Amino acid sequence: MTNLDDLPIRDDLRGLKPYGAPQLDVPVQLNVNENTFGIPEAVALDIIQELASEVLRLNRYPDREFIELRGQFAAFLGNGLSARQTWAANGSNEILTQIFQAFGGPGNSALSFGPTYSMYPNIARITLTDYRELPREADFELSANYVAEQLAIHKPAIAILCNPNNPTGTPIDNEVVRAAYDAFDGILVIDEAYAEFSSKASAIELLAGRPRLIISRTMSKAFAFAGARVGYLAADEAVVDALRIVRLPYHLSALTQAAARAALRHAPEMLANVEQIKVQRDRMIAQIKLLGLSAYESEANFVLAAGFENPNEVFEALLARGVIVRNVGIPNTLRITAGTEAETSKLLGELALILG
Numbered sequence: 001m002t003n004l005d006d007l008p009i010r011d012d013l014r015g016l017k018p019y020g021a022p023q024l025d026v027p028v029q030l031n032v033n034e035n036t037f038g039i040p041e042a043v044a045l046d047i048i049q050e051l052a053s054e055v056l057r058l059n060r061y062p063d064r065e066f067i068e069l070r071g072q073f074a075a076f077l078g079n080g081l082s083a084r085q086t087w088a089a090n091g092s093n094e095i096l097t098q099i100f101q102a103f104g105g106p107g108n109s110a111l112s113f114g115p116t117y118s119m120y121p122n123i124a125r126i127t128l129t130d131y132r133e134l135p136r137e138a139d140f141e142l143s144a145n146y147v148a149e150q151l152a153i154h155k156p157a158i159a160i161l162c163n164p165n166n167p168t169g170t171p172i173d174n175e176v177v178r179a180a181y182d183a184f185d186g187i188l189v190i191d192e193a194y195a196e197f198s199s200k201a202s203a204i205e206l207l208a209g210r211p212r213l214i215i216s217r218t219m220s221k222a223f224a225f226a227g228a229r230v231g232y233l234a235a236d237e238a239v240v241d242a243l244r245i246v247r248l249p250y251h252l253s254a255l256t257q258a259a260a261r262a263a264l265r266h267a268p269e270m271l272a273n274v275e276q277i278k279v280q281r282d283r284m285i286a287q288i289k290l291l292g293l294s295a296y297e298s299e300a301n302f303v304l305a306a307g308f309e310n311p312n313e314v315f316e317a318l319l320a321r322g323v324i325v326r327n328v329g330i331p332n333t334l335r336i337t338a339g340t341e342a343e344t345s346k347l348l349g350e351l352a353l354i355l356g
């Protein structure tokens with residue numbers, strides 16, 4: 001085998017490593033913010049039936065506009081949205097990539113406020129879009145004034161606000177979204193990957209009359225559907241038309257569409273554990289503080305715990321005891337997904353032993 005460095009790879013990719021959290025076979029996996037409850041059996045059976053009915057048609061390309069699925073997303077999101085104001089792709093990472101392909105690219109810039117989702121700079125790089133990350137304010141919060149001021153100064157082609165923010169859990173109010181939108185002329189993306197866990201209003205309420213606003217969502221987190229790879233968005237029809245230019249033909253397979261259609265028919269059951277996950281998140285925040293650590297406010301399904309003298313040591317000790325969490329590189333912190341009650345108990349118990 002030849003060495004990657006010996007290949008005529010793009011100069012800007014030279015020396016880079018593939019992105020991704022470790023995938024380890026550990027009993028308690030609290031490292032990538034999945035819904036650890038899994039899929040209810042009745043729903044699983046319906047998904048299988050829907051998949052089975054597609055298999056005999058797999059000699060044909062899928063519906064490349066997947067209008068039926070888009071109609072279901074529109075109905076699920078409400079707010080008077082139509083099918084043509086929604087779009088879907090293989091995970092919201094692909095949604096974001098298509099947005100960058102259509103509205104970023106050479107000569108254009110993207111801006112976000114960090115620490116935030118580490119895929120943003122990656123997607124920017126892949127799509128040859130300049131990327132700038134400005135610091136968040138105290139406790140990782142964002143105020144309308146600060147965001148508007150920075151967007152007016154930097155005038156990016158694309159601004160992304162992650163709400164609630166990964167990896168900190170920090171929410172923003174729609175007031176921040178309104179101010180951000182009015183402050184510049186570019187595309188404003190609100191990444192609502194964790195919106196189902198948040199008590200704050202979704203920016204979907206603000207879509208009417210704001211054609212440069214895109215709300216990105218995913219079935220990977222609250223919906224317990226990470227393995228199916230389904231992300232979606234709500235935006236003006238013209239935005240969707242732009243994405244239809246850059247998407248690869250038939251990007252959403254017939255099997256993915258079928259699985260998503262069946263899962264969406266059972267949205268209430270798929271989302272049934274969200275309340276329990278929020279209970280475990282809040283329990284984790286309270287208990288972590290009792291251990292002499294601190295935890296940031298979170299409206300997501302994870303908590304950024306702080307106050308570790310050596311987070312890597314704690315990460316390794318937890319791993320040795322069968323619990324995997326995430327060290328996202330923010331000094332003295334670990335990010336921990338809220339799982340089932342039993343998983344959360346295991347995490348808190350082991351953490352107490354390690355720190356005790």
Ligand SMILES: *Cc1c(COP(=O)(O)O)cnc(C)c1O
Nearest residue numbers: 091092093117166193218220231
């Ligand atoms: C997990 C996550 C995503 C979603 O990724 P998928 O590609 O939909 O699995 C998007 N944005 C943020 C901030 C996330 O944490």
